[in-house]
Amino acid sequence: MPEQSNDYRVVVFGAGGVGKSSLVLRFVKGTFRDSYIPTIEDTYRQVISCDKSICTLQITDTTGSHQFPAMQRLSISKGHAFILVYSVTSRQSLEELKPIYEQICQIKGDTESIPIMLVGNKNDEDHNREVQTTDGEAMAKKWKCAFMETSAKMNHNVKELFQELLNLEKRRTVSLQIDGKKSKQQKRKEKLKGKCVVM
Amino acid sequence: MKPLEKFLKKQGSHLAARAVPGSGGQLPRRQSVSKILLPGFLKEPPEDLTEGGTETTGDGRWLELRPPDSALRSPTSFSSEELSPGGGGGGETQLSPESVPTCCWVPLAEPENPDRLVGRVLERLGGDLTAPHGHGCGADILLDDIVLTHSLFLPTEQFLHQLYQHFMTASAIPSPPCWKEDEAVHRKRAVLIILLHFLETFKGILQEEEKAGKVIKDLYLLIMKDASLYHKLEDEILKLHQLVETVELKVTEETHPSSKQVKPLFRHFRRIDSCLQTRVAFRGSDEIFCRVYMPDHSYVTIRSRLSASVQDILTSVTEKLQYSDEQPTREEALILVAVASSGEKSVLQPNEECVFTTLGINSHLFACTKDTFPSLVPLPEEIQVSPGDTEIHRMEAEDVANHLTAFHWELFRCVHELEFVDYVFHGERGRRETANLELLLQRCSEVQHWVATEVLLCESVGKRTHLLKKFIKVAAVCKQHQDMLTFYAVVIGLNNAPVSRLRLTWEKLPGKFKNLFRKFENLTDPCRNHKSYREVLTRMKPPIIPFVPLILKDLTFLHEASKTLVDGLVNVEKLHSVAEKVRTIRKCRSRPLCLEMESSPQQLQTKAYVRQFQVIDNQNLLFELSHKLESNSQ
Ligand SMILES: Nc1nc2c(ncn2[C@@H]2O[C@H](COP(=O)(O)OP(=O)(O)O)[C@@H](O)[C@H]2O)c(=O)[nH]1
Ligand SMILES: [Mg+2]
Numbered sequence: 001m002p003e004q005s006n007d008y009r010v011v012v013f014g015a016g017g018v019g020k021s022s023l024v025l026r027f028v029k030g031t032f033r034d035s036y037i038p039t040i041e042d043t044y045r046q047v048i049s050c051d052k053s054i055c056t057l058q059i060t061d062t063t064g065s066h067q068f069p070a071m072q073r074l075s076i077s078k079g080h081a082f083i084l085v086y087s088v089t090s091r092q093s094l095e096e097l098k099p100i101y102e103q104i105c106q107i108k109g110d111t112e113s114i115p116i117m118l119v120g121n122k123n124d125e126d127h128n129r130e131v132q133t134t135d136g137e138a139m140a141k142k143w144k145c146a147f148m149e150t151s152a153k154m155n156h157n158v159k160e161l162f163q164e165l166l167n168l169e170k171r172r173t174v175s176l177q178i179d180g181k182k183s184k185q186q187k188r189k190e191k192l193k194g195k196c197v198v199m
Numbered sequence: 200m201k202p203l204e205k206f207l208k209k210q211g212s213h214l215a216a217r218a219v220p221g222s223g224g225q226l227p228r229r230q231s232v233s234k235i236l237l238p239g240f241l242k243e244p245p246e247d248l249t250e251g252g253t254e255t256t257g258d259g260r261w262l263e264l265r266p267p268d269s270a271l272r273s274p275t276s277f278s279s280e281e282l283s284p285g286g287g288g289g290g291e292t293q294l295s296p297e298s299v300p301t302c303c304w305v306p307l308a309e310p311e312n313p314d315r316l317v318g319r320v321l322e323r324l325g326g327d328l329t330a331p332h333g334h335g336c337g338a339d340i341l342l343d344d345i346v347l348t349h350s351l352f353l354p355t356e357q358f359l360h361q362l363y364q365h366f367m368t369a370s371a372i373p374s375p376p377c378w379k380e381d382e383a384v385h386r387k388r389a390v391l392i393i394l395l396h397f398l399e400t401f402k403g404i405l406q407e408e409e410k411a412g413k414v415i416k417d418l419y420l421l422i423m424k425d426a427s428l429y430h431k432l433e434d435e436i437l438k439l440h441q442l443v444e445t446v447e448l449k450v451t452e453e454t455h456p457s458s459k460q461v462k463p464l465f466r467h468f469r470r471i472d473s474c475l476q477t478r479v480a481f482r483g484s485d486e487i488f489c490r491v492y493m494p495d496h497s498y499v500t501i502r503s504r505l506s507a508s509v510q511d512i513l514t515s516v517t518e519k520l521q522y523s524d525e526q527p528t529r530e531e532a533l534i535l536v537a538v539a540s541s542g543e544k545s546v547l548q549p550n551e552e553c554v555f556t557t558l559g560i561n562s563h564l565f566a567c568t569k570d571t572f573p574s575l576v577p578l579p580e581e582i583q584v585s586p587g588d589t590e591i592h593r594m595e596a597e598d599v600a601n602h603l604t605a606f607h608w609e610l611f612r613c614v615h616e617l618e619f620v621d622y623v624f625h626g627e628r629g630r631r632e633t634a635n636l637e638l639l640l641q642r643c644s645e646v647q648h649w650v651a652t653e654v655l656l657c658e659s660v661g662k663r664t665h666l667l668k669k670f671i672k673v674a675a676v677c678k679q680h681q682d683m684l685t686f687y688a689v690v691i692g693l694n695n696a697p698v699s700r701l702r703l704t705w706e707k708l709p710g711k712f713k714n715l716f717r718k719f720e721n722l723t724d725p726c727r728n729h730k731s732y733r734e735v736l737t738r739m740k741p742p743i744i745p746f747v748p749l750i751l752k753d754l755t756f757l758h759e760a761s762k763t764l765v766d767g768l769v770n771v772e773k774l775h776s777v778a779e780k781v782r783t784i785r786k787c788r789s790r791p792l793c794l795e796m797e798s799s800p801q802q803l804q805t806k807a808y809v810r811q812f813q814v815i816d817n818q819n820l821l822f823e824l825s826h827k828l829e830s831n832s833q
Contacts, residue, residue: 045497068468
């Protein structure tokens with residue numbers, strides 16, 4: 001299916017309430033809200049550039065519960081890149097990522113070539129912090145994936161998260177910027193910005 | 200030569216006619232569910248009424264249905280349309296003469312208006328306590344008629360309210376002077392009998408009738424308080440207790456059940472194991488998941504009551520999309536649109552309810568603004584197909600047929616009797632959900648498309664002929680099982696023009712199969728009001744899965760042939776004919792279906808396959824495939 005293969009599919013996993021939907025909606029729509037609506041499965045599409053042509057970035061926001069194992073397996077096997085979100089206010093939420101990470105390894109095999117970003121969200125809530133930045137980094141090292149802390153609420157590192165994830169893709173050049181040439185500069189700039197904040 | 204092909208072609212025009220929103224406040228029933236079958240089918244008048252009529256001479260009632268001198272109708276009350284051959288409830292062939300003891304049915308002596316009919320029935324029921332069953336001969340049938348069809352002239356809650364009123368009157372002390380001794384008890388007993396029969400009939404769907412539930416509760420409490428009844432009507436009271444329990448009426452003051460389990464309705468949310476489980480009926484209060492797409496094919500999944508209105512659905516979607524508390528300015532209002540794989544779009548009205556089960560097989564719900572409406576296109580997976588052999592090639596025709604029949608029996612059993620009445624007569628007196636009937640019709644159409652899809656995805660002529668053979672065998676086995684629904688669907692599927700035009704494929708079919716298929720075509724031939732089929736059906740003993748679309752067609756004709764109210768009086772004959780039709784359905788299911796099937800892994804695989812087809816329901820796409828396979832046929 002030609003249209004499908006042109007899509008670049010990103011899947012967002014994590015326990016319920018860590019802020020997956022908030023991150024996605026902050027990125028896609030630029031909005032945030034305090035109330036909580038549980039997600040079942042939503043997918044948003046955006047036009048991006050891929051190998052200098054236009055393609056669709058498809059972001060799938062998943063449920064935190066394990067209600068649909070089949071659906072989860074399907075989105076892993078169809079996904080190109082993964083965002084694993086926990087909340088820095090909950091150690092439990094980091095623990096809950098383990099089975100998902102393992103399932104990605106199991107279905108995808110060679111995970112090193114697959115862009116995976118471990119994300120500690122809600123880093124605006126420093127007073128409630130249960131997971132230190134170093135803990136997140138350590139886990140990322142173990143999983144051989146990238147790491148970032150974000151706040152969907154403060155719009156901190158959100159766009160960077162998605163750009164970084166796409167930068168990890170080595171098999172093709174994917175970028176949020178539709179104009180391919182500009183994007184390299186942009187990428188580097190954003191990379192720097194992202195790093196600065198994390199440290 | 201191929202009558203069904205003709206019949207399939209006819210639908211196009213009917214569809215167009217149906218797509219036009221209905222007049223008045225009545226919502227048009229959207230065409231998509233029953234796309235293949237119903238519209239053309241229902242509109243096509245029986246070709247030869249007298250033929251059908253003479254067949255039922257043994258059972259004169261059918262002929263009495265529309266005598267011009269009927270006590271209920273003056274000749275002038277017939278519109279010219281009704282007198283045309285297409286009108287009239289004739290042409291009916293009773294499924295079985297013994298389904299109802301004909302000797303017993305005597306219409307009420309006098310026609311009545313809707314408000315007094317219930318009183319009349321009560322008189323009839325309470326009138327003769329010495330009769331064999333405690334009430335008058337034929338009263339059983341009258342009772343059943345009224346319970347099944349009262350919604351044609353009286354909303355259910357009002358019907359119950361009248362019962363309540365009658366019970367109150369009978370409880371008054373002192374009784375009216377004109378009443379005989381025991382008259383009050385007789386009347387109370389009659390109310391009880393109607394209530395019992397009502398509860399028994401409505402079992403399973405009463406939870407959905409909130410207002411009716413309240414009246415029942417009041418009536419129940421009233422009866423409970425009436426100590427005078429206890430020594431005379433112990434049996435009835437006991438039965439009432441039991442029934443009230445089994446129908447799960449919330450007799451105690453209590454709100455909705457907090458968290459019902461979400462039922463898998465759409466393919467996306469069906470777990471692998473759940474499709475193998477026995478189907479249970481859907482109810483309006485059930486929660487389901489549904490994807491709602493945006494013009495760019497983004498989607499959100501909402502959790503909704505099955506009976507939710509379009510407005511409710513849109514509210515959930517808006518809530519998800521405008522994921523922001525700080526956005527006070529309302530964006531342009533969203534509309535909900537069903538987009539079929541063919542690209543056909545239909546806008547759903549905000550007050551429409553229970554829309555999920557009315558979507559076509561590969562239709563999806565889209566939310567968009569008026570501006571983006573023109574840009575809506577079907578999902579890519581609905582318009583792209585990759586030819587190739589599927590699982591069916593590895594399966595035995597008999598296994599496939601067995602699993603089809605077993606599944607369709609489950610679906611058929613999930614349909615409540617009253618759904619048939621409500622499907623045809625709905626819109627006139629409120630709306631009750633007919634989800635299970637809609638799903639059955641949808642499935643019927645799915646099976647037709649499945650046959651065409653499988654044949655047309657198969658690229659080698661030899662294998663294709665083999666598939667034709669397989670499907671003809673499937674039809675034959677289903678017919679043996681008395682599963683006429685699957686039988687019909689498979690035959691119609693093979694007769695669908697993109698398949699039937701494959702001359703090379705059909706030519707290679709062995710003569711034996713050609714003959715068999717010709718027989719099947721004759722059996723499904725709609726001529727003379729489906730005479731061949733009706734004759735075969737008459738000879739069958741339950742369990743039977745009838746070709747449900749034909750039942751709906753018959754009910755529609757009953758409905759259109761005569762008015763429910765004539766000069767303000769209830770047309771009891773019509774109620775009776777409708778109820779008779781419903782009783783034929785009851786009879787089909789009066790005995791359980793037992794198919795012997797192993798549960799080997801291979802069988803389970805076949806079972807899973809049969810229960811979740813992936814079909815192409817886009818006729819243009821099917822034609823495209825067909826022309827690719829055999830371009831110069833014809
Ligand atoms: N303080 C803070 N709250 C957040 C942040 N992201 C999400 N939330 C809140 O956390 C709750 C759950 O968010 P949601 O995105 O629905 O979580 P999900 O279940 O992972 O999709 C909501 O009440 C959000 O308002 C964040 O970065 N900081
Ligand atoms: Mg969420």
